Amino acid sequence: MPTMRAVVQRVSSASVVVDGATVAEINETGLLALVGVTHTDTREQAAKLAGKLWNLRILPGEKSCSDVGAPIIVVSQFTLYGDARKGRRPTWQAAAPGPVAEPLVNAVVEELRALGAQVGTGVFGADMKVHLVNDGPVTLILDV
Template sequence: MRIVVQRSKAARVTVDGEVTGQITKGLVLLVGVTHSDTVEDAKYLAEKIPNLRIFEDDAQKMNLSLLDTGGEILSVSQFTLYGDCRNGRRPSFIEAARPEQAIQIYEAFNQMLRDKGIQVETGVFGAMMDVELTNDGPVTLIVESKA
């Protein structure tokens, strides 16, 4: 799995003019799944991401995690994270998992976060989505389940 993690002051996702997910302070996660990913990959990232110390403490040092701050998550499925742009001008998405595999892992990942007591909002899997966010910092990281 490959996830783009963005620290956010506010974010929302809209599908066909309707807001499907919205958060205040927290993280926006763009979540990509590849063929070899399993629920174990989701479990690893569901443990790693909410514990990343990327929020500032009183001394303005990045020492606090999402769990420390009580932040929320906006999780958006993003198959294009596995787009390969090395050849030609059109990305190849052959490394992205098929929807029937990806949705199961994506939903398991979101549920694991919820099981930690985190408020998780989402877009609509496979839909065209408009994602708006106020990136805080900006702080943006790429976290992967495989080396």
């Protein structure tokens, strides 16, 4: 059964640009989380993902964002549920539609902020340019 998914990268810097304007930026070690939502995801899963992101020990010295107050950028990414097993054109059937996905991505952000995280975000549904310097490189796929 599909679950809420995130691709998480440890970064030394990252930014999100929409229509030429920077909407989120970090210039220190932190995390960039691309978050995908499927049809059956819940607010409880959003809270679990937020807790996982906040406490994930992938920063230098096996620290977490909660240990050192490192910033996090959360970007909605429906393409994490793209399926290209057949043919050359992916299908997006497993990705939740905007009215389902947007509140759940927002819930991840709200939960992170409630935990004390400094969180930047992309703009849901916008054409975003995501810039990052992957530190390590460290990249994980989280399914909750």
